Amino acid sequence: MSIGLDLGCTEFRSLRYHGDRLLSRSCPAVMLVLDDIPKYRRILDRDQARYAIGDRQIFVLGEAALTWSRLFSQPITPLLPDGLLPQDDLLSRQILSVLFDAVLPASRHPRELCTVTIPGELLPVEQSPERDFFLHLVRLRGYEPQVIGQGHAIALAELNPQGFSGMGINLGASQSEFSLNRSGRELARCVIPYGFNELCGSSLIAEDPDEPALSKIPVGTITDFLVELLLEAGSRIGQHDGFRVLTHPVSLAVAGGLTELPHFEASFHRAWGRASWPIRIQGIKLGMEGRRTAARGCLIHAIWQSQPMADDLAVAA
Amino acid sequence: MTVTSTRWLAFCVWLSACVMGGAYESALAQSLPPKVVQWQGNASNQTVLQGYGILGEVARPGVFSSSDEVTLQRLIRAAGGLQPQASSSVRIIRAERGGQTLFFNPNGSDRLYPGDFVVVDRRLGPSPGGDAASPQASVIWIGLAGVSRFPVVVPIEPRDAQLGIIMEALGQSPELARSSRVMLPPGSVVPTSSNNAFLPSGTVIAIPTNLVVWGALPPGGFPEATPLADVLPVPPAPSLVQIPQLPLTVPGSGVSGAPGAQELPASRNTPFDQELNATPLPFSSVPVTETPANPTSLPAQGSRLETLVPVAPSPPVIDEPVAVTANLTANLSQQIESGEADIVGEMIPPAKPVSLSFWQLLGIAGTLASLVGVALGTRHYLDVGNTAATSLPSPASTSRISPEMFAAAERAQATSPQSLSAKVQRPEPIREERESVSPSASTRLETKESLADILNRRTPIETERVVLPESVSLSVAQTPTNLQYAIHSKHVNVANPPHLPADKLPPIDLKLEIDPPANVPVSRPHFAMKPPEPPIQAMVEIETAEVTSPAAARAQLDQKMPPLDESRFQSPIEKALARLQRGGRA
Numbered sequence: 001m002s003i004g005l006d007l008g009c010t011e012f013r014s015l016r017y018h019g020d021r022l023l024s025r026s027c028p029a030v031m032l033v034l035d036d037i038p039k040y041r042r043i044l045d046r047d048q049a050r051y052a053i054g055d056r057q058i059f060v061l062g063e064a065a066l067t068w069s070r071l072f073s074q075p076i077t078p079l080l081p082d083g084l085l086p087q088d089d090l091l092s093r094q095i096l097s098v099l100f101d102a103v104l105p106a107s108r109h110p111r112e113l114c115t116v117t118i119p120g121e122l123l124p125v126e127q128s129p130e131r132d133f134f135l136h137l138v139r140l141r142g143y144e145p146q147v148i149g150q151g152h153a154i155a156l157a158e159l160n161p162q163g164f165s166g167m168g169i170n171l172g173a174s175q176s177e178f179s180l181n182r183s184g185r186e187l188a189r190c191v192i193p194y195g196f197n198e199l200c201g202s203s204l205i206a207e208d209p210d211e212p213a214l215s216k217i218p219v220g221t222i223t224d225f226l227v228e229l230l231l232e233a234g235s236r237i238g239q240h241d242g243f244r245v246l247t248h249p250v251s252l253a254v255a256g257g258l259t260e261l262p263h264f265e266a267s268f269h270r271a272w273g274r275a276s277w278p279i280r281i282q283g284i285k286l287g288m289e290g291r292r293t294a295a296r297g298c299l300i301h302a303i304w305q306s307q308p309m310a311d312d313l314a315v316a317a
Numbered sequence: 318m319t320v321t322s323t324r325w326l327a328f329c330v331w332l333s334a335c336v337m338g339g340a341y342e343s344a345l346a347q348s349l350p351p352k353v354v355q356w357q358g359n360a361s362n363q364t365v366l367q368g369y370g371i372l373g374e375v376a377r378p379g380v381f382s383s384s385d386e387v388t389l390q391r392l393i394r395a396a397g398g399l400q401p402q403a404s405s406s407v408r409i410i411r412a413e414r415g416g417q418t419l420f421f422n423p424n425g426s427d428r429l430y431p432g433d434f435v436v437v438d439r440r441l442g443p444s445p446g447g448d449a450a451s452p453q454a455s456v457i458w459i460g461l462a463g464v465s466r467f468p469v470v471v472p473i474e475p476r477d478a479q480l481g482i483i484m485e486a487l488g489q490s491p492e493l494a495r496s497s498r499v500m501l502p503p504g505s506v507v508p509t510s511s512n513n514a515f516l517p518s519g520t521v522i523a524i525p526t527n528l529v530v531w532g533a534l535p536p537g538g539f540p541e542a543t544p545l546a547d548v549l550p551v552p553p554a555p556s557l558v559q560i561p562q563l564p565l566t567v568p569g570s571g572v573s574g575a576p577g578a579q580e581l582p583a584s585r586n587t588p589f590d591q592e593l594n595a596t597p598l599p600f601s602s603v604p605v606t607e608t609p610a611n612p613t614s615l616p617a618q619g620s621r622l623e624t625l626v627p628v629a630p631s632p633p634v635i636d637e638p639v640a641v642t643a644n645l646t647a648n649l650s651q652q653i654e655s656g657e658a659d660i661v662g663e664m665i666p667p668a669k670p671v672s673l674s675f676w677q678l679l680g681i682a683g684t685l686a687s688l689v690g691v692a693l694g695t696r697h698y699l700d701v702g703n704t705a706a707t708s709l710p711s712p713a714s715t716s717r718i719s720p721e722m723f724a725a726a727e728r729a730q731a732t733s734p735q736s737l738s739a740k741v742q743r744p745e746p747i748r749e750e751r752e753s754v755s756p757s758a759s760t761r762l763e764t765k766e767s768l769a770d771i772l773n774r775r776t777p778i779e780t781e782r783v784v785l786p787e788s789v790s791l792s793v794a795q796t797p798t799n800l801q802y803a804i805h806s807k808h809v810n811v812a813n814p815p816h817l818p819a820d821k822l823p824p825i826d827l828k829l830e831i832d833p834p835a836n837v838p839v840s841r842p843h844f845a846m847k848p849p850e851p852p853i854q855a856m857v858e859i860e861t862a863e864v865t866s867p868a869a870a871r872a873q874l875d876q877k878m879p880p881l882d883e884s885r886f887q888s889p890i891e892k893a894l895a896r897l898q899r900g901g902r903a
Contacts, residue, residue, distance in 0.1 A: 015778065017771070017776075020770075020776065021776060021777075021779055022771070022776045022777065022778045022779065023778075023779055023780075023781045024778050024779065024780050024781060025780075025781050025783050026780070026783070027783045050785035050786070050787065050789075051789075052789035052790070052791050053789075053790055053791065054790065054791030055791070059791070061785055061789075062783060062785055063783070091791050094791050095789075095791070098785065098786065098789055099785075102783045102784060102785050102786075103783060160772045160773075288774070289778060292778060296771065296778070299771065300768065300771055300772065303768045303771070304768065307768070
């Protein structure tokens with residue numbers, strides 16, 4: 001069983017094939033820290049919320065952290081601030097491993113493939129604290145990890161008719177990634193440490209899922225944000241040797257949490273018209289699964305790696 | 318066996334014999350030595366020399382030329398061997414591409430192609446010889462491809478090791494640098510898109526040949542390559558006569574010439590005493606290093622390749638072509654000694670004779686043909702046997718039937734419809750029923766189908782509930798956790814969103830505490846069996862003048878707080894909390 005694992009800065013998502021179904025798991029990478037007093041324990045026990053105890057504090061995990069943050073008006077603590085792994089906080093690392101195990105089920109066969117994206121990775125490096133930490137967790141679950149970028153995953157998930165050739169864009173919470181691919185292989189990558197969290201402001205109180213903070217932001221602000229992002233990405237792409245080899249128009253696939261807004265497509269087209277890019281685009285395609293698109297691309301990559309490529313291209317055709 | 322199969326077998330034997338005989342004749346014709354040894358006269362020197370560049374952690378980087386086949390090991394020996402801090406793997410840059418990385422085996426024989434660059438990188442980590450600087454530490458060695466017929470390896474001062482300066486020294490425009498391919502040593506972080514970046518030693522620059530302005534190149538050209546035979550004598554081959562070393566008469570040969578080389582004293586200005594490390598003409602003078610060029614190719618002290626591995630000569634082949642060649646080469650050597658021929662001719666080495674004789678080949682062919690005939694005959698026998706069971710006479714009576722009648726009966730059966738269908742029926746092989754499929758195979762079948770479903774979106778995505786463990790106990794860290802500090806630091810370091818002006822930034826909510834700290838003593842534990850407890854203090858501060866009894870406190874609470882409207886609460890948790898705030902269990 002291959003599995004795709006998308007580790008974002010604010011949420012962990014997994015997608016696997018089970019029989020004839022695709023099962024998805026997601027868990028926010030946040031926690032709510034409360035003082036260890038009987039009142040809180042009583043409330044949490046009554047609600048059967050999952051929490052951890054340590055250092056004379058209560059750590060509410062997962063979705064319960066968001067719920068109780070709204071009820072208690074307590075700020076939530078991101079476990080990966082700006083995508084960086086806390087080095088000195090052992091409790092956060094242990095909580096991360098608990099959430100990780102909840103999202104990633106144990107493998108059924110030895111050395112199954114797990115394609116994973118590393119959060120907060122601006123450049124693909126051989127070693128980094130985040131990469132070492134999460135790959136170790138993947139191996140502990142019995143998988144053989146393979147790392148790809150979120151942009152690459154989106155290209156695999158959405159650019160099937162184009163032969164997995166084109167550019168994949170992931171609009172994440174903390175960073176945005178642009179990846180150029182050809183026949184399923186990543187040629188170049190550009191990561192900008194801007195995400196849609198910049199639009200939501202700095203409020204630490206968890207938002208109401210029925211009324212997300214993004215929906216309250218004016219359309220013009222989102223368009224301005226996209227324009228600025230595309231301009232920054234365009235300037236970096238123009239200097240990148242890997243992008244300069246393009247001589248023909250390429251297809252564009254966009255996904256991420258920001259694409260779940262109902263008016264995102266119009267905003268993106270407006271922003272695209274205002275931003276001048278050094279490469280020509282053939283068409284823009286939005287990810288149909290929203291923030292789970294990257295996980296779907298990771299699953300495709302994992303299944304792809306376990307088969308001969310010729311057979312899979314014939315299957316996909 | 319039947320007549321047909323026998324005839325077929327005989328035909329196969331005859332055919333194979335003809336084919337093998339013809340092949341042998343042609344091979345024999347090619348193995349004959351040439352009647353005439355072709356050599357060039359005094360008119361021109363047209364030896365086909367090929368150049369090979371080597372740079373990096375070797376004793377004597379430079380360019381070497383040879384008309385023979387050159388191996389990596391031979392080239393490194395000619396360059397004086399590896400330095401103590403050299404890596405165990407070398408890079409071979411071929412045809413202006415990255416080439417390949419090989420693990421250097423001194424006893425191996427890795428063939429090089431003309432125009433190759435061999436780059437020996439520095440070993441990562443502390444060098445085995447300590448921090449002693451190598452003789453080439455004060456210079457940067459750069460390889461250039463595409464500006465000359467041979468590879469070019471030049472030493473440059475570190476301050477001049479910039480792409481723009483190199484292009485300027487070559488008389489080319491800076492724009493050519495953008496079209497050039499720069500191959501850096503591994504681990505180098507140099508922005509190659511900038512012409513001002515300093516290039517490390519071991520960099521190879523591949524310049525597009527079609528973009529080079531040949532007329533703008535330095536008038537002196539590039540230094541000639543060092544003949545490999547001068548530095549490292551070729552081991553004698555058994556079928557070749559040793560040709561004596563001729564004194565080099567080409568001016569400047571053996572020297573990667575420097576402007577300073579002409580100023581060397583006459584006692585040092587000999588081919589075997591001149592230094593190989595020199596500066597080419599277009600670049601500024603670089604202090605000549607003290608590494609002498611030893612013609613006997615003794616490796617430099619401290620280099621890894623300190624002992625030359627002798628090449629085992631192949632055993633002499635005692636055969637007629639060798640004798641003919643020996644006579645011819647003896648005549649040629651006499652001519653050379655007598656001065657009739659100035660240039661060593663290019664001799665075509667005799668081909669190796671065929672090891673198998675004609676009769677051996679014929680035997681092999683006959684065996685193969687007989688096997689084919691037996692297979693065909695068996696097959697025909699099986700076909701005939703199926704039809705003979707029904708219509709052919711019994712074996713006991715076949716002796717009374719003449720061969721002509723038997724053949725006629727066969728032909729009749731062959732053309733009848735029943736015989737045709739009978740011919741088709743052959744004994745089917747036993748099929749192995751595979752009950753259990755290996756897990757990998759079943760997985761591959763399952764995954765093969767699933768990839769198409771995923772790509773075509775035939776399978777919807779179902780959300781699965783995440784189950785966290787019921788109780789998690791975290792180990793206490795040695796240092797106190799500073800989670801609040803982490804929250805503060807995030808707000809201190811966050812950059813202003815560029816698209817929002819400063820006055821429109823949302824206010825930062827730093828509400829961290831809503832309750833008094835935990836060290837406030839709790840009056841009663843919540844789980845003990847005791848008389849009714851006083852109502853829980855509400856979160857909202859209640860202004861009370863006097864509270865004499867729990868009933869009075871509750872009365873005041875009811876007065877102050879509006880009646881509870883449960884319709885506005887959407888989740889049961891909120892309702893429970895509201896009731897809790899008002900005191901007492903619901």
